[in-house]
Amino acid sequence: MTANDGQMEFPMSTKIIFTQLSEVEPGDILAHMCDPKVAEHMPLLTSNWDMNAVSKFVATKEECWKRDGLGHWAILADEDYIGWGGFQREGDEWDFGLVLKPDAFGLGIRITRKAIDFALADERIPFVTFLLPPSRKNLGALERLGAQFVNKISYDGSVFLKYRLNTER
Template sequence: MTTRSDAISFGSLDDIPPATLIAHMSDPRMAEHMPLLNGRWDQDDVARFMAAKKAYWQRDGLGHWAIFYDGTYVGWGGFQKEGDDWDYGLVLRPECFGFGMAITHKALEFARSDPRISSVTFLLPPSRTKLAALRRIGAEFEKSVDYENEMFSRFRLLIS
Protein backbone atom coordinates (compact mmCIF):
# COMPACT_ATOMS: atom_id res chain seq x y z
CA MET A 1 0.00 0.00 0.00
CA THR A 2 1.29 3.44 -0.91
CA THR A 3 0.69 6.20 1.59
CA ARG A 4 -0.17 9.51 -0.08
CA SER A 5 1.56 12.44 1.59
CA ASP A 6 -1.23 14.77 0.44
CA ALA A 7 -3.68 12.71 2.53
CA ILE A 8 -1.69 13.37 5.73
CA SER A 9 -2.66 16.39 7.80
CA PHE A 10 -1.82 17.73 11.22
CA GLY A 11 -4.43 19.26 13.52
CA SER A 12 -5.11 20.15 17.10
CA LEU A 13 -5.29 17.45 19.75
CA ASP A 14 -8.50 19.22 20.81
CA ASP A 15 -10.03 17.81 17.61
CA ILE A 16 -9.86 14.28 19.05
CA PRO A 17 -12.71 13.13 21.30
CA PRO A 18 -11.43 11.91 24.69
CA ALA A 19 -13.01 8.49 24.07
CA THR A 20 -10.88 8.12 20.92
CA LEU A 21 -7.68 8.90 22.83
CA ILE A 22 -8.72 6.54 25.62
CA ALA A 23 -9.30 3.70 23.14
CA HIS A 24 -6.04 4.44 21.31
CA MET A 25 -3.82 4.65 24.39
CA SER A 26 -5.55 1.75 26.17
CA ASP A 27 -4.91 -0.68 23.33
CA PRO A 28 -2.53 -3.26 24.86
CA ARG A 29 -0.39 -3.21 21.70
CA MET A 30 0.65 0.37 22.50
CA ALA A 31 2.51 -0.62 25.66
CA GLU A 32 4.86 -2.91 23.73
CA HIS A 33 7.07 0.02 22.70
CA MET A 34 5.96 2.62 25.25
CA PRO A 35 7.58 1.79 28.59
CA LEU A 36 6.13 4.95 30.17
CA LEU A 37 2.56 3.85 29.40
CA ASN A 38 0.99 2.34 32.48
CA GLY A 39 -2.25 0.48 31.79
CA ARG A 40 -5.62 1.60 30.49
CA TRP A 41 -6.32 5.29 30.11
CA ASP A 42 -9.34 7.06 31.55
CA GLN A 43 -10.74 10.62 31.51
CA ASP A 44 -8.17 11.75 34.09
CA ASP A 45 -5.30 10.47 31.92
CA VAL A 46 -6.67 12.33 28.92
CA ALA A 47 -7.02 15.53 30.98
CA ARG A 48 -3.39 15.27 32.21
CA PHE A 49 -2.15 14.46 28.69
CA MET A 50 -4.02 17.39 27.13
CA ALA A 51 -2.85 19.82 29.84
CA ALA A 52 0.77 18.76 29.37
CA LYS A 53 0.64 19.00 25.57
CA LYS A 54 -1.05 22.43 25.70
CA ALA A 55 1.64 23.63 28.11
CA TYR A 56 4.36 22.71 25.57
CA TRP A 57 2.54 24.65 22.86
CA GLN A 58 2.23 27.69 25.15
CA ARG A 59 5.85 27.50 26.30
CA ASP A 60 7.52 26.69 22.97
CA GLY A 61 5.04 27.62 20.24
CA LEU A 62 5.22 24.05 18.97
CA GLY A 63 4.22 20.64 20.25
CA HIS A 64 2.29 17.53 19.33
CA TRP A 65 -0.48 17.38 16.76
CA ALA A 66 -3.39 15.10 16.08
CA ILE A 67 -2.53 13.31 12.85
CA PHE A 68 -5.09 12.48 10.20
CA TYR A 69 -5.04 10.42 7.02
CA ASP A 70 -7.84 11.30 4.60
CA GLY A 71 -9.52 13.05 7.53
CA THR A 72 -9.42 10.00 9.82
CA TYR A 73 -7.50 10.11 13.10
CA VAL A 74 -4.45 7.83 12.88
CA GLY A 75 -2.46 9.00 15.90
CA TRP A 76 -0.62 11.87 17.49
CA GLY A 77 2.91 13.18 17.44
CA GLY A 78 5.18 16.02 16.55
CA PHE A 79 7.99 18.01 18.12
CA GLN A 80 8.45 18.60 21.81
CA LYS A 81 11.23 20.70 23.30
CA GLU A 82 13.38 18.63 25.68
CA GLY A 83 16.11 20.87 27.08
CA ASP A 84 17.90 22.29 24.04
CA ASP A 85 16.62 19.55 21.73
CA TRP A 86 13.50 19.19 19.63
CA ASP A 87 12.40 15.61 20.15
CA TYR A 88 10.15 13.99 17.57
CA GLY A 89 7.61 11.47 18.73
CA LEU A 90 4.94 9.54 16.85
CA VAL A 91 2.23 7.41 18.45
CA LEU A 92 0.06 5.73 15.83
CA ARG A 93 -3.00 3.56 16.27
CA PRO A 94 -1.86 -0.05 15.74
CA GLU A 95 -3.82 -0.46 12.52
CA CYS A 96 -2.00 2.61 11.16
CA PHE A 97 1.60 1.63 11.96
CA GLY A 98 2.36 1.44 8.23
CA PHE A 99 1.88 5.21 7.89
CA GLY A 100 4.85 6.00 10.15
CA MET A 101 7.56 6.88 7.63
CA ALA A 102 5.25 8.92 5.39
CA ILE A 103 4.08 10.93 8.41
CA THR A 104 7.66 11.31 9.63
CA HIS A 105 8.77 12.61 6.23
CA LYS A 106 5.97 15.20 6.27
CA ALA A 107 6.83 16.23 9.85
CA LEU A 108 10.51 16.57 8.91
CA GLU A 109 9.51 18.83 6.00
CA PHE A 110 7.87 21.04 8.61
CA ALA A 111 11.02 20.92 10.79
CA ARG A 112 13.22 21.95 7.87
CA SER A 113 11.05 25.03 7.35
CA ASP A 114 11.25 26.08 11.01
CA PRO A 115 14.39 28.15 11.75
CA ARG A 116 14.31 27.11 15.44
CA ILE A 117 15.00 23.48 14.57
CA SER A 118 18.57 22.59 13.57
CA SER A 119 18.32 18.95 14.59
CA VAL A 120 15.71 16.47 15.76
CA THR A 121 16.14 13.76 18.35
CA PHE A 122 14.32 10.44 18.51
CA LEU A 123 14.08 8.52 21.80
CA LEU A 124 13.48 4.84 21.24
CA PRO A 125 13.03 2.14 23.87
CA PRO A 126 15.25 -0.96 23.72
CA SER A 127 12.28 -2.94 22.36
CA ARG A 128 12.62 -1.01 19.09
CA THR A 129 15.16 -3.11 17.22
CA LYS A 130 14.20 -2.40 13.59
CA LEU A 131 16.11 0.79 12.98
CA ALA A 132 16.89 0.68 9.26
CA ALA A 133 14.26 3.29 8.36
CA LEU A 134 15.64 5.68 10.96
CA ARG A 135 19.15 5.22 9.61
CA ARG A 136 17.92 5.67 6.01
CA ILE A 137 16.68 9.17 6.83
CA GLY A 138 20.11 9.99 8.26
CA ALA A 139 19.55 9.72 12.01
CA GLU A 140 22.56 8.50 13.96
CA PHE A 141 22.77 6.88 17.36
CA GLU A 142 23.97 9.42 19.92
CA LYS A 143 23.75 7.73 23.33
CA SER A 144 21.59 5.88 25.82
CA VAL A 145 19.57 8.13 28.12
CA ASP A 146 17.49 7.70 31.25
CA TYR A 147 14.10 9.35 30.85
CA GLU A 148 11.69 9.05 33.78
CA ASN A 149 13.60 6.00 35.07
CA GLU A 150 13.44 4.15 31.74
CA MET A 151 16.32 3.68 29.32
CA PHE A 152 16.04 4.90 25.75
CA SER A 153 18.39 5.10 22.77
CA ARG A 154 18.70 8.65 21.49
CA PHE A 155 19.23 9.22 17.80
CA ARG A 156 19.83 12.60 16.17
CA LEU A 157 19.04 13.88 12.70
CA LEU A 158 20.68 17.12 11.56
CA ILE A 159 18.11 19.26 9.78
CA SER A 160 20.17 22.14 8.43
Protein backbone atom coordinates in the same frame (compact mmCIF):
# COMPACT_ATOMS: atom_id res chain seq x y z
CA MET B 1 -7.46 0.36 2.44
CA THR B 2 -6.80 -3.34 2.83
CA ALA B 3 -5.68 -5.35 5.82
CA ASN B 4 -2.11 -6.67 5.96
CA ASP B 5 -0.94 -8.45 9.13
CA GLY B 6 -3.14 -6.26 11.34
CA GLN B 7 -2.08 -3.08 9.58
CA MET B 8 -4.04 -1.16 7.03
CA GLU B 9 -2.47 -0.44 3.68
CA PHE B 10 -2.94 3.22 2.92
CA PRO B 11 -2.72 4.38 -0.69
CA MET B 12 -0.21 7.09 -1.51
CA SER B 13 -3.17 9.39 -2.08
CA THR B 14 -3.99 9.21 1.65
CA LYS B 15 -3.83 12.75 2.95
CA ILE B 16 -1.85 13.09 6.19
CA ILE B 17 -3.18 15.96 8.31
CA PHE B 18 -1.65 17.47 11.46
CA THR B 19 -4.19 19.16 13.74
CA GLN B 20 -4.56 20.05 17.41
CA LEU B 21 -5.21 17.21 19.85
CA SER B 22 -8.16 19.19 21.20
CA GLU B 23 -9.87 18.68 17.82
CA VAL B 24 -10.06 14.90 18.33
CA GLU B 25 -12.81 13.09 20.21
CA PRO B 26 -11.37 12.21 23.64
CA GLY B 27 -12.80 8.69 23.34
CA ASP B 28 -10.65 8.12 20.24
CA ILE B 29 -7.51 9.07 22.14
CA LEU B 30 -8.57 6.90 25.07
CA ALA B 31 -9.12 3.83 22.88
CA HIS B 32 -5.77 4.43 21.20
CA MET B 33 -3.80 4.76 24.42
CA CYS B 34 -5.49 1.70 25.99
CA ASP B 35 -4.44 -0.57 23.11
CA PRO B 36 -1.93 -3.15 24.44
CA LYS B 37 0.03 -3.05 21.15
CA VAL B 38 0.68 0.65 21.73
CA ALA B 39 1.89 0.03 25.28
CA GLU B 40 4.46 -2.54 24.06
CA HIS B 41 6.69 0.28 22.81
CA MET B 42 5.95 2.88 25.49
CA PRO B 43 7.91 2.07 28.65
CA LEU B 44 6.75 5.32 30.25
CA LEU B 45 3.09 4.32 29.85
CA THR B 46 2.76 2.86 33.32
CA SER B 47 -0.73 3.90 34.43
CA ASN B 48 -4.17 3.08 33.13
CA TRP B 49 -5.80 5.67 30.94
CA ASP B 50 -9.26 7.04 31.57
CA MET B 51 -11.05 10.17 30.41
CA ASN B 52 -9.35 12.20 33.15
CA ALA B 53 -5.93 11.05 31.88
CA VAL B 54 -6.93 12.05 28.34
CA SER B 55 -7.96 15.52 29.53
CA LYS B 56 -4.66 16.00 31.38
CA PHE B 57 -2.68 14.70 28.40
CA VAL B 58 -4.37 17.07 25.93
CA ALA B 59 -4.02 20.03 28.33
CA THR B 60 -0.31 19.27 28.84
CA LYS B 61 0.34 19.03 25.11
CA GLU B 62 -1.64 22.22 24.42
CA GLU B 63 0.42 24.00 27.10
CA CYS B 64 3.60 23.05 25.18
CA TRP B 65 2.18 24.86 22.16
CA LYS B 66 1.54 27.98 24.25
CA ARG B 67 4.95 27.86 25.93
CA ASP B 68 7.15 26.79 23.00
CA GLY B 69 5.12 27.62 19.89
CA LEU B 70 5.37 23.97 18.89
CA GLY B 71 4.24 20.64 20.26
CA HIS B 72 2.38 17.45 19.46
CA TRP B 73 -0.32 17.15 16.86
CA ALA B 74 -3.20 14.78 16.42
CA ILE B 75 -2.54 12.94 13.18
CA LEU B 76 -5.30 12.17 10.73
CA ALA B 77 -5.28 9.98 7.65
CA ASP B 78 -7.91 11.48 5.37
CA GLU B 79 -9.82 12.84 8.42
CA ASP B 80 -9.62 9.66 10.55
CA TYR B 81 -7.61 9.88 13.78
CA ILE B 82 -4.64 7.49 13.59
CA GLY B 83 -2.39 8.78 16.39
CA TRP B 84 -0.40 11.67 17.73
CA GLY B 85 3.11 12.96 17.49
CA GLY B 86 5.30 15.96 17.02
CA PHE B 87 8.04 17.94 18.68
CA GLN B 88 8.63 18.50 22.36
CA ARG B 89 11.31 20.72 23.77
CA GLU B 90 13.69 18.82 26.06
CA GLY B 91 16.19 21.35 27.39
CA ASP B 92 17.99 22.71 24.30
CA GLU B 93 16.76 19.89 22.07
CA TRP B 94 13.62 19.22 20.09
CA ASP B 95 12.59 15.60 20.47
CA PHE B 96 10.27 14.02 17.92
CA GLY B 97 7.83 11.39 19.11
CA LEU B 98 5.19 9.43 17.22
CA VAL B 99 2.49 7.17 18.67
CA LEU B 100 0.27 5.56 16.06
CA LYS B 101 -2.62 3.16 16.25
CA PRO B 102 -1.33 -0.33 15.39
CA ASP B 103 -3.24 -0.50 12.11
CA ALA B 104 -1.49 2.72 11.03
CA PHE B 105 2.09 1.69 11.89
CA GLY B 106 2.82 1.49 8.15
CA LEU B 107 2.34 5.26 7.83
CA GLY B 108 5.10 6.05 10.33
CA ILE B 109 7.78 6.95 7.81
CA ARG B 110 5.44 9.16 5.73
CA ILE B 111 4.35 11.01 8.84
CA THR B 112 7.92 11.35 10.10
CA ARG B 113 9.07 12.73 6.73
CA LYS B 114 6.26 15.31 6.80
CA ALA B 115 7.24 16.35 10.34
CA ILE B 116 10.94 16.52 9.41
CA ASP B 117 10.03 18.78 6.47
CA PHE B 118 8.36 21.03 9.05
CA ALA B 119 11.56 20.98 11.17
CA LEU B 120 13.73 21.78 8.15
CA ALA B 121 11.66 24.92 7.56
CA ASP B 122 11.82 26.03 11.21
CA GLU B 123 15.08 27.80 12.04
CA ARG B 124 14.54 27.16 15.77
CA ILE B 125 15.25 23.47 15.15
CA PRO B 126 18.92 22.87 14.21
CA PHE B 127 18.51 19.15 14.89
CA VAL B 128 15.87 16.68 16.01
CA THR B 129 16.34 13.90 18.53
CA PHE B 130 14.47 10.62 18.69
CA LEU B 131 14.21 8.51 21.83
CA LEU B 132 13.26 4.95 21.00
CA PRO B 133 12.71 2.06 23.40
CA PRO B 134 15.05 -0.91 22.87
CA SER B 135 11.93 -2.95 21.96
CA ARG B 136 11.97 -1.15 18.60
CA LYS B 137 14.03 -3.41 16.36
CA ASN B 138 13.35 -1.97 12.89
CA LEU B 139 15.41 1.22 12.81
CA GLY B 140 16.43 1.18 9.15
CA ALA B 141 13.89 3.82 8.12
CA LEU B 142 15.18 6.22 10.74
CA GLU B 143 18.74 5.68 9.57
CA ARG B 144 17.68 6.19 5.93
CA LEU B 145 16.33 9.59 6.97
CA GLY B 146 19.88 10.41 8.05
CA ALA B 147 19.47 10.04 11.81
CA GLN B 148 22.55 8.78 13.61
CA PHE B 149 22.72 6.79 16.81
CA VAL B 150 24.05 8.91 19.69
CA ASN B 151 23.90 6.57 22.70
CA LYS B 152 21.68 4.79 25.18
CA ILE B 153 20.19 7.11 27.78
CA SER B 154 18.02 6.78 30.87
CA TYR B 155 14.87 8.90 30.89
CA ASP B 156 12.40 8.71 33.77
CA GLY B 157 13.93 5.40 34.82
CA SER B 158 13.67 3.73 31.40
CA VAL B 159 16.40 3.09 28.83
CA PHE B 160 16.05 4.60 25.36
CA LEU B 161 18.12 4.60 22.20
CA LYS B 162 18.88 8.20 21.29
CA TYR B 163 19.22 9.23 17.66
CA ARG B 164 19.90 12.67 16.20
CA LEU B 165 19.04 14.14 12.81
CA ASN B 166 20.66 17.40 11.69
CA THR B 167 18.07 19.78 10.21
CA GLU B 168 20.21 22.84 9.55
CA ARG B 169 20.58 23.65 5.88
